[in-house]
Amino acid sequence: MKRKEFIATSGLGFLGLGLFGWDTLGVNVLKDAVIGHGSHQYKIDLNWGALNPNFYPVNDCHEMVQDRKGLLYLLTNHTANNVLVYNTSGALVNSWGNEYPGAHGLSIHDENGTEFLYISDNNRHEVIKTTLDGKVVQIFPFPVESEKYLSPSEYIPTETCVAANGDVFVADGYGAQYILHYNAKGELLNVFGGKGTEKHQFLNAHGICIDTRSKNPSLLITERQGNELKRFDLNGNFLSTTHLPGAYICRPVIHEQEVYLATIWSGDGAANSGFIAILDRDNKLTSAPGGIAPSYNEAGELQKMRQGLKVFKHPHDVCVDKDHNVYVTQWNAGKTYPIKLIRI
Numbered sequence: 001m002k003r004k005e006f007i008a009t010s011g012l013g014f015l016g017l018g019l020f021g022w023d024t025l026g027v028n029v030l031k032d033a034v035i036g037h038g039s040h041q042y043k044i045d046l047n048w049g050a051l052n053p054n055f056y057p058v059n060d061c062h063e064m065v066q067d068r069k070g071l072l073y074l075l076t077n078h079t080a081n082n083v084l085v086y087n088t089s090g091a092l093v094n095s096w097g098n099e100y101p102g103a104h105g106l107s108i109h110d111e112n113g114t115e116f117l118y119i120s121d122n123n124r125h126e127v128i129k130t131t132l133d134g135k136v137v138q139i140f141p142f143p144v145e146s147e148k149y150l151s152p153s154e155y156i157p158t159e160t161c162v163a164a165n166g167d168v169f170v171a172d173g174y175g176a177q178y179i180l181h182y183n184a185k186g187e188l189l190n191v192f193g194g195k196g197t198e199k200h201q202f203l204n205a206h207g208i209c210i211d212t213r214s215k216n217p218s219l220l221i222t223e224r225q226g227n228e229l230k231r232f233d234l235n236g237n238f239l240s241t242t243h244l245p246g247a248y249i250c251r252p253v254i255h256e257q258e259v260y261l262a263t264i265w266s267g268d269g270a271a272n273s274g275f276i277a278i279l280d281r282d283n284k285l286t287s288a289p290g291g292i293a294p295s296y297n298e299a300g301e302l303q304k305m306r307q308g309l310k311v312f313k314h315p316h317d318v319c320v321d322k323d324h325n326v327y328v329t330q331w332n333a334g335k336t337y338p339i340k341l342i343r344i
Contacts, residue, residue, distance in 0.1 A: 034344065035309060037294065040278050040287035041344050042326065044311060048090040048340035049074070049327075056081055056095060061329040061338055063106040063251070063317040067115050067132060072319060072327060074338060075106040075119065082119075083134065088321055090340070096134035100124070105171075105207075105251075106317075109162035118168070120157040127157055127170055140170065143180055146191050159207045159251050161219070163234065169219060173206040179221065179236065192236030193221075200238040202230075207251020210234075213281065220252040220259070229261070229283070242283040246305035249277060255320035257281045262315035264331065266291060267306035274315040275307050276328065276341070289326070289341060290315075312339070 030044045058076040066072050071093060074084040082097030097103075102123025109116055116137065119128045129138040142152040149155050158173030166184030181190040193202050204224040211218050211231070218239060219232045227247050231239040248265040259279040266273045275291030285294040285302055292308040316331040326341040 030311060033309065033311075035311060035341070036276075036278075036289040037287040040289070040324075042289055042341035043344055045090075045340040045342060049084075049086060049337035050090075051084070051092060051337060053335065056084060056092065058084070058335055058337060060331045061316070061333070061336070062104050062331060064319040064327055064329050064338060065106055065108040065117070066319055066321060067108060068110065070321070071132075072321075073106065073108070073117065073132070074329060075100075075103050077101060077103045083117075086338075088325075094133070100128070105157065105159035107160045107162065109166075111166065118160040118162065120159055120170070122156050122158070122174060125152040125155050125157070127160055127168070138186060140168065140182060140186055143188055143191075145188050146178070146180065148176060148178055148191060148194075158205075161209045163210055163217070164212075167234075169208055169210075171205045171208040171221060173202075173204055173224075177202040177205050179205065179208065179219075179232075181234075181236065190236055192232070199230075199241060200232075202226075207249070209252045209254060211252075211254060213254065213257060220254075222249045222251060222261070224248050224250065224264070229259075229279075242279070243302065244277065244285065244305065245302060247275075247277050250316050253318050253320060255324070258286075259283070260318045260320055260326065262318050262328065263291070263305070264314045264316055267304065272310070272313045273307040274312040274330070275305070276312075276315060276318060276326065277305070 036042050057078050059078045061076050063075045072086045079098045081095040082100040082103045085094040100121050102121040104122050105120030107118045117130045125142050127140040142155050156174035157170050159171040161169050168182045170180040172178045177195040178191050179193045202223045203226050206224040207222040211220050221230045227244050229242040246267050247263045249261040253260045261277040263275050276289040278287040280286050290311040295303040313333040314331045315328050317329045319327040324343040328339045
């Protein structure tokens with residue numbers, strides 16, 4: 001490929017940085033970089049969430065959510081401080097938690113004006129509901145009543161989402177690949193999915209969210225290893241699949257009319273190859289910050305995605321604020337803190 005063609009494809013234009021990125025050319029290379037495509041382009045703040053690791057260490061920065069006051073809650077599996085609370089300027093507001101060694105999934109839900117967090121813990125094999133300052137109010141334990149598991153070790157929840165009526169959906173993304181549906185009391189109502197290659201099954205049901213953009217809410221569930229985003233109704237019936245070739249997507253995050261997806265690996269799944277995917281209401285990939293420009297063939301099929309500029313190593317989640325800025329958390333990224341993408 002000619003250099004001019006490569007620059008156009010990567011969406012880097014004036015930079016001409018190709019695949020080098022900050023690992024090769026230094027952090028200063030990204031200071032004035034603009035990533036993304038179309039109406040979703042961003043400047044990069046690599047130091048937004050940086051803290052003194054001697055006082056506030058992190059291992060993997062798995063997920064982040066924002067409360068209605070604008071505070072951002074970062075979940076890490078470092079038990080010195082499992083949750084770090086930031087304001088949007090990157091200043092630390094609070095920290096708590098030392099009992100979640102497998103802290104992986106984090107969701108937030110408003111119950112009659114009071115917000116709660118749901119932590120999916122891989123090591124504890126359960127989901128824990130807490131207040132915003134860390135007080136435990138409910139535990140969803142190993143689902144022995146489902147009759148799908150022989151032991152707790154087979155159940156490794158990765159994510160939750162909560163419906164308007166308080167029902168909780170748990171994705172067992174590192175275990176047997178079932179989706180478990182509970183009521184607000186913690187009573188198991190339904191189990192669906194499971195490991196397999198049928199359209200209603202999963203190969204790594206890593207993330208889940210409730211899509212309320214239409215009259216009838218539905219579930220969006222990522223099948224990370226299959227590069228697919230699957231849709232189910234709230235009763236667990238399969239509806240459709242969106243194929244995202246080359247994008248190993250973590251969890252879907254809906255902001256206004258768009259779906260944002262941290263892509264932990266890209267292309268053929270090489271290490272340190274992540275980017276961010278942004279889909280419009282029709283599930284068309286419109287922007288890929290850190291990735292090559294989205295391309296569709298004449299049949300309307302998305303062409304295989306890959307990293308374009310090495311901004312990210314392994315993006316694991318995104319959080320989008322009211323100003324459309326994106327906060328990116330990463331797994332296995334050298335114990336680094338979240339990156340902020342500033343919408344331009």
